Amino acid sequence: MKYTKDHEWLRVEGELVVVGITEYAAQQLGDVVFVELPEVETQVAQDDEVVVIESVKAASDILAPVEGEIVEVNEKLSDNPGLVNEDPLGDAWFFKMKIDDLSVLDEFMDEDEYNEMIS
Amino acid sequence: MSELKPLALRALHLRLGAKMVPFAGYEMPVQYPMGVLKEHLHCRAAAGLFDVSHMGQVIVTAKSGRPEDTALALERLIPVDLLGLKEGRQRYGFLTTPAGGIIDDLMATNRGDHFFVVVNAARKAVDLAALKAGLPDCDLGEVAGRALLALQGPQAEAALARLVPDAADFAFMDHGIRSWQGVDLWISRSGYTGEDGFEISLPEAAAEAFATRLLEDPAVAPIGLGARDSLRLEAGLCLYGHDIDETTSPIEADLAWAIQKARRASGARAGGFPGAERILRELAEGTARKRVGLRPEGRAPMREGTPLFAAETGGDPVGTITSGGFGPSLEAPVAMGYLPASLCAPGTTIWGELRGRRLPVTVAALPFRPSNYKR
Numbered sequence: 001m002k003y004t005k006d007h008e009w010l011r012v013e014g015e016l017v018v019v020g021i022t023e024y025a026a027q028q029l030g031d032v033v034f035v036e037l038p039e040v041e042t043q044v045a046q047d048d049e050v051v052v053i054e055s056v057k058a059a060s061d062i063l064a065p066v067e068g069e070i071v072e073v074n075e076k077l078s079d080n081p082g083l084v085n086e087d088p089l090g091d092a093w094f095f096k097m098k099i100d101d102l103s104v105l106d107e108f109m110d111e112d113e114y115n116e117m118i119s
Numbered sequence: 120m121s122e123l124k125p126l127a128l129r130a131l132h133l134r135l136g137a138k139m140v141p142f143a144g145y146e147m148p149v150q151y152p153m154g155v156l157k158e159h160l161h162c163r164a165a166a167g168l169f170d171v172s173h174m175g176q177v178i179v180t181a182k183s184g185r186p187e188d189t190a191l192a193l194e195r196l197i198p199v200d201l202l203g204l205k206e207g208r209q210r211y212g213f214l215t216t217p218a219g220g221i222i223d224d225l226m227a228t229n230r231g232d233h234f235f236v237v238v239n240a241a242r243k244a245v246d247l248a249a250l251k252a253g254l255p256d257c258d259l260g261e262v263a264g265r266a267l268l269a270l271q272g273p274q275a276e277a278a279l280a281r282l283v284p285d286a287a288d289f290a291f292m293d294h295g296i297r298s299w300q301g302v303d304l305w306i307s308r309s310g311y312t313g314e315d316g317f318e319i320s321l322p323e324a325a326a327e328a329f330a331t332r333l334l335e336d337p338a339v340a341p342i343g344l345g346a347r348d349s350l351r352l353e354a355g356l357c358l359y360g361h362d363i364d365e366t367t368s369p370i371e372a373d374l375a376w377a378i379q380k381a382r383r384a385s386g387a388r389a390g391g392f393p394g395a396e397r398i399l400r401e402l403a404e405g406t407a408r409k410r411v412g413l414r415p416e417g418r419a420p421m422r423e424g425t426p427l428f429a430a431e432t433g434g435d436p437v438g439t440i441t442s443g444g445f446g447p448s449l450e451a452p453v454a455m456g457y458l459p460a461s462l463c464a465p466g467t468t469i470w471g472e473l474r475g476r477r478l479p480v481t482v483a484a485l486p487f488r489p490s491n492y493k494r
Contacts, residue, residue, distance in 0.1 A: 058422075
């Protein structure tokens, strides 16, 4: 698993990259009450705002970690946004992306580096 | 930035795992490990304990020594029937500006030879200055060294009765003094959540012991500012600096209910308060805009500042959301804001602009859910 400085986790699944937010991020957000997901088959550039998360406190965005195509979104989050707090690293993934070259993920933090950043 | 004032119960909050934030110059618990959503629901289902010690507690006493003179003096600044308020009773009110805006909203209690007034933390200094300037015939004192706790929810009465056996004898808006382990508790049956409950002023030195005893009851959970906000929003109650301020009149803010007959035109003591001309005129003729409840469609919360439109496309904004968020008990977004009178009828559809898109919003009656006061 790789991590971004924006507290996203990236997991490679075959040819795809699955994107979610870390437990730390979910805690900081507070109870999530609304998630707006992107359309599938959307081409996105790095740092495009692709997901809106509203918690009881505030709205925040999830940025596309890399350039690529959104190929699947987690519809479960539309009906049950609280899943982001319950299982941020598992069931509450946000979207899957197809990217040209998986090696671009190498530049992101590994778990130790991420833990150091938030400590 | 000036230094944050710590609350007397700071150590207890930290022990309970609170996340502390700056609020109105104080370091306040915004949430505990339970989290805003569950804290909110717990308060509606059982009981919640809030530390509201940041609020201003003020004693007003007429120099003449005659109790009715205090009420009459305060009526010069507050458009509420205070002379008719019996001893041991509390009433919601507000200080008004000469232009008919709201300096602050408050709770005033007749305590026999003086009035006890509770005001918002952020407005304490402004309120005291207004009281001082307007009441040369009264002694004013900010109460020092007393914490203020709110115990709210359907099980608040039972929880308080464990420490104050006759808690059930208080009716909504009753106020009285009780003794607990040798200290005076100033108890009001009131609050700001839409639930039954109590507000208890007590010496800071005893506050932690008292709060700890209340929290021993499994029905009672500590509740932070986050849930306090969503609770009062669902209850349709105004937050000063957001839903009301010096530019909003009480009539625009839909607070006419708080102005009793005695202070209205042809009442026994009509007018005679700052801004009376505008406020009495608006009572008779209505206002161009009014505070309303708003239910955005779907699940996306619309927060303070969201512009409101009369149509799905085109046109300038017709109003703005002044408080908004997610209502955990309603499992839906809720908001309040100001709209032109022609759009204020419950059921009217307007549009709120969220992230560049206009989404439908329905005007709704307030409160969003029935209040559970013990009348």
